Amino acid sequence: MTAEPVPSRRRANTRARLLEAAAEVFADKGLGAATVDDLAGAAGFTRGAFYSNFSTKEDLFFALFEALSARMVDSVRETVESAPDYDLGLIGAVLERLRPQARAWYIVQTEYLLLAMRNPEVGRQFAAHRNKFEGEFADVVMAALTRLGRRPTLPVEQLTEALASLYMKNLAVEALAGDAPRRDGEPGRFIADTLPAVLLGLSEPLA
Amino acid sequence: MTAEPVPSRRRANTRARLLEAAAEVFADKGLGAATVDDLAGAAGFTRGAFYSNFSTKEDLFFALFEALSARMVDSVRETVESAPDYDLGLIGAVLERLRPQARAWYIVQTEYLLLAMRNPEVGRQFAAHRNKFEGEFADVVMAALTRLGRRPTLPVEQLTEALASLYMKNLAVEALAGDAPRRDGEPGRFIADTLPAVLLGLSEPLA
DNA sequence: GGCACTCGATACAGTAACGTATCCGATACA
């Protein structure tokens, strides 16, 4: 391992601002269309600052993905841990908590997936990431189900995958309906109905 | 309506070759990274031919999406109509039939979705497309379910959405596992197990 | 089989983004 060059406070701050701005830029323009100038400019810098911190825009993109993933997992964990009790309402609480970050996360995650489908190297990274992510998530699902007095009728990993893919789909549907009028905070019909239905339909009472 | 300028045989052929080549190019490079030169070159033409037939690469992209969608729907319909009888095995037959076109279709569809999330105008087109597509598909699901002697325990549209999103997810998983060794023609564990389970879990016997 | 015209090839200029090399101000440290 090469010794890390000790990042200064100033440098860390610049990186953070670049990362934060990148979420918006990538969400709006996409990895392909976003230019280094867009990314630096959105953070209030010039390209000089960018190249001083990242070697390519893909470099920044991957760093952003890491940061967003970490924030998503933390949000879920926090919500679940601070829940007063476990019932189907927990699903709504989690969705509500994820909502503000959902659009950017969905887009970045999806573009990463496309990249992974095109490049075996990226594909391996992506798969590793997702296994870890879904493993943690499967534990949460299993715990919640147990507290509900139920058990899955198929391997919990598959149930989790099903829930996750439904949630992903819902993110897309919600983002698409962005212009359609809807009451603030309402989690959306599809997910509110379907997620619990699937959760119950693919599980059975314990006893 | 302006009168269509009567496309010559030569012209139609050029368009078709451009469309066919575009599927591969867009799947490999993506809409953003693909250049007009890539697209024309892959079809054996120069940019002159491209600009004579399409005004922008987005133009070609949308045309490709239409073509691929039509082929997907046709494939499903043909498979279902020529099925000896309706049982859970039909799912496998449909998947098998879609398989060769699946990767390109998934990528193009996903990039279209991203475009739709970023541009309200495109978003409306996309939504219209999907409503039509999923409407047709819901009919097929309902018919199949009826012949199986079952009925959905939630609105058939939601069940269809669930199945579709699982299938989409599976497409991604399969494409990612492209390098992993697997027997030819095997439809993949996830989808083979999960799809029927969901179909049964979200429906009940008729009587 | 000759003629007109369509359509794809070629050539050109303009533009935008890239990556680097250099400069200068800010910051840390003594």
Place this chain on the structure above:
DNA sequence: TGTATCGGATACGTTACTGTATCGAGTGCC
């Protein structure tokens, strides 16, 4: 407070892609 180093800004040359304008061969038609 002085000085050395770090980090972001600026300027530059290069490359690659775009879109149009023009040319010439292949095609359909009589």
